[in-house]
Amino acid sequence: MKKISSICVFCGSNTGNNKKHIVAAKRLGTLIAQKGLTLVYGGGKVGLMGIIADTVINKGGKVIGVIPKHLANRGIMHTGITKLHIVNGMHQRKALMAKLSDAFIAMPGGIGTLEEFIEVVAWSSLGLHKKTFGLLNTAGYFNSLINFFKHIINEGFYNKEHNALIFIKSTPDALLNEIIMGHSKNSCPLVSV
Numbered sequence: 001m002k003k004i005s006s007i008c009v010f011c012g013s014n015t016g017n018n019k020k021h022i023v024a025a026k027r028l029g030t031l032i033a034q035k036g037l038t039l040v041y042g043g044g045k046v047g048l049m050g051i052i053a054d055t056v057i058n059k060g061g062k063v064i065g066v067i068p069k070h071l072a073n074r075g076i077m078h079t080g081i082t083k084l085h086i087v088n089g090m091h092q093r094k095a096l097m098a099k100l101s102d103a104f105i106a107m108p109g110g111i112g113t114l115e116e117f118i119e120v121v122a123w124s125s126l127g128l129h130k131k132t133f134g135l136l137n138t139a140g141y142f143n144s145l146i147n148f149f150k151h152i153i154n155e156g157f158y159n160k161e162h163n164a165l166i167f168i169k170s171t172p173d174a175l176l177n178e179i180i181m182g183h184s185k186n187s188c189p190l191v192s193v
Contacts, residue, residue, distance in 0.1 A: 004132075004180055006038040006064070008101035010116040011048040012109030013076070021108045022051060024138040028107065028172035029055025035176070036061075040101045042093070043067030043085070045078035048107055053078050066096050094119060103179050104133035108141040121166065125158070132182045134167030134175050142168070 009032075015022055029052040032039050039056045042049050043065025053063045063081040071077065072086050087093050094116060098104075106117035123129055135142045146168060152158040167182060169175035 004037060004102040006040050006101050006103075007032060007176075007179070008040040008097050008104045009052055009107060010104065010109060010113045011041070011052060011107035012113055013042075013044050013047040013049055014110070015047050015051070016108055018108075018139050018141075020139045021048060021141070024136060024172055025051040025107060026055045028052060028105070028136065028176065029061075030059055031172055031176050032056050033059035033061030035180075038062040038064060038082075040064045040066070040097050042097070043078060043081075044071070044076045045080075046076050048109065050078060052107075053081055057081060064100055066093050066100070068093050098123070098129070101131065103131050105136055105175060105179065106134075106142075107136045108138055114145070124165070132165070132167065132179050134169065134179055136172060136175050137168050137170045140170075 009028065011025065025048045029039070033056045039053065039061065041053060041063070044050055044067065045053070053065065056063050057080060065078055065081050065084045066087060067077045067084065068087055068089050077084060085096060087096060098120065104117070104120050106113055120133055124131070124133070135145070137143065137146070149158065149166070167175060167178040169178055
């Protein structure tokens with residue numbers, strides 16, 4: 001399996017109420033730049049999206065944004081990144097982000113973040129990709145989602161042996177290391193902290 005060169009981060013267009021999410025976004029952005037990875041993200045200059053993009057750029061890294069026209073027209077697109085793709089809609093956005101990325105991380109965010117991450121998990125379980133992915137569970141943000149995954153496994157609606165293998169860590173350092181190691185092994189368990 002090839003080495004990871006780009007990582008897609010799904011995260012909020014708001015910063016949320018817990019300052020730990022901001023700290024985590026800055027740390028993850030720093031690590032992405034230090035490891036020579038390219039950040040692929042939703043193309044915004046606001047919220048956690050803007051913070052992680054600014055951090056990667058400020059640390060000398062590369063950032064590729066993908067934003068649909070209807071959001072670009074609202075003036076929230078980040079014009080200070082390495083490359084910005086403006087696409088027709090949300091479906092094209094997600095498809096291009098997936099194509100440009102070797103792995104995926106979901107940070108705290110809202111419904112859009114959750115939807116993007118769940119789609120990547122679904123694509124994996126259907127055998128459409130074998131890329132690694134994980135949840136950055138800062139301050140226990142994803143605890144309810146983790147419990148829901150366990151619930152659907154217990155209820156027989158999701159087979160943990162499928163390709164959908166999720167890394168879950170509470171710190172950017174631990175999660176990024178797991179993503180990179182899991183990518184090289186092409187396998188990882190459903191884990192939680």
